[in-house]
Amino acid sequence: MKNDPRILLYSHDTFGLGHLRRSLAIAAQIAQDIPGASQLLLTGSMVAGAFDLPPGLDMVKLPALTKRSDGRYTARVLPLTLKQTLNWREQMILQAAINFEPDLLLVDKAAAGVQGELLPTLRYLKAWSPQTRLVLGMRDIEDAPAATIREWRANGVPALLEDVYDQILYYGQRSVFDAVAQYGMSDVAAGKLVECGYLRRAQHTRLPADVRQELGIGEQPLVVVTVGGGGDGHELINGYLQMLSQSRCLPFHSLLVTGPLMTDERRDLLEQMADRPDVTFMKFTPDLVSYMRAADLVISMAGYNTTCEILSLQKRAILVPRVKVRQEQKLRASHLADLGLTRQLLPHQLQPSRLLAEIERSLALPEPIVNLNLDGLNTITKTIQSALPAPAPKASPVVSWPALKPVPVYA
Known part of the structure; x- marks a missing residue:
């Protein structure tokens, strides 16, 4: 048995940055709490190299997929069919598991992988490495209950939860959204579920005063607008720019973070539309939390990671959820608005007039007091640590034993 634990992380990353950012946050906490752990992250993200990696973590870049507006997958860049790309990814995932010999596999969200690409690896580990713990990480909300149940049945997820995975880490709070009840999880699956809480995401590298000095805004209120990876969120950016175009002088500074996945052509067009001194554009920063910490108001979509950052920082926020393909963000924004922690606009x-009024109203409110469980990262690493095999005892030093003489037998 290996002395230092090996943890394999799977993050399919077909759209946006959410899965990658969540996996990196967990990997960083593992590196901090489980010294000596070796981690290998499998990701399809095109921007995985833009993030600093915690010590002990390496990455395998899978051929990128993307999800179209109709919810179907396709190869993102390479001139390959979906089947060819999935076959390639499937083999890379399996070979990583065979060669890395993990003590634990942590899968983000997709229990079977994209269109079942993880199934050969799960079969291999179950048959040939039964000591490897198989763990599924599950965000607070997957989709609307009926849609999730339908998708899980189509992909064989209930059987995987009951018969294959050893544990399910739930990155949410059941008093806010009860995934067990809403998604009809069986008693067997529910018995494996660990309610971790939301992931506290408040690590920053710079003080608010330094950020404000960089932006040249002094004590002026700062509104940070972010759309995650930038693959969508066009309604939010367009709506905000229309508001700016109808308001010559606003009592706040706007920082628009468009995301690394937005095309250069679209970003250039947006910057031309809002070429004014009280607006700053930024393509991407791995240190978005520092800017959010300096903000008086955050306007964003309702993706899991950004929402966790807003809650962790206890910031005033207006959430504009994605409402197409999945209802996950809409449900999350609605539940948090009902709790009085954020405001919501569809x-x-x-x-323009409604958005500006909502901004002015939000800036006048006190910062929210968040009483949700945000200790998810610590709970995750404690659970993983308890699931890992005990370290193998160190080998005893080689001792030169004297030759044994036969013991005489007396009649």
Whole structure:
């Protein structure tokens, strides 16, 4: 048995940055709490190299997939069919598991992988490495209950939860959204579920005063607008720019973070639309938390990671959820608004006058007091640590034993 634990992380990353950012946050906490752990992250993200890696973590870049507006997958860059790309990814994942010999596999969200690409690896580990713990990480909300149940049944997820995975880490709080009840999880699956809480995401590298000095805004209120990876969120950016175009002088500075996945052509067009001194554009920063910490108000979509950052920083926020393909963000924004922790505008409500009124109203509110469980990262690493095999005892030093003489037998 290996002395230092080996942890394999799978993050399919077909759209946006959410899965990658969550996996890196967990990997960083593992590196801190489980010294000596070796980690290998499998990811399809095109921007994985833009993030600093915690010590002990390496990455395998899978051929990139993307999800179209109709929810179907396709190769993102390479001139390959979906089947060819999935076959390639499937083999890379399996070979990584065979050669890395993990003590634990942590899968983010997709229990079977993209269109079942993880199944050969799960079969291999179950048959040939039964000591490897198989763990599924599950965000607070997957999709609307009926849609999730339908998708899980189509992909064989209930059987995987009951018969294959050893544990399910739930990155949420059941008093806010009860995934067990809403998604009809069996008693067997529910018995494996560990309610971790939300992931506290408040690590920053710079003080608010330094950020404000960089932006040249002094004590002026700062509104940070972010759309995650930038693959979507066009309604939010367009609505915000329309508001700016109808308001010559606003009592706050706007920082728009468009995301690394937005095309250069679209970003250039947006910057031309808002070429004014009270607006700053930024393509991407791995240190978004520092800017959010300096903000008086955050306007964003309702993705899991950004929402966790807002809650961790206890910031005033307006969430504009994605409402197409999946209802995950809409449900999350609605539940948090009901708790009084954030405000919500749907994409069709982004008329300039309404958006400006909502911003002014939000800036006048006190910062929220968040009483949710945000200790998810610590709970995750404690659970992983308890699931790992005990370190193998160190080998005894070689001792030169004298030759044994036969013992005489007396009649």
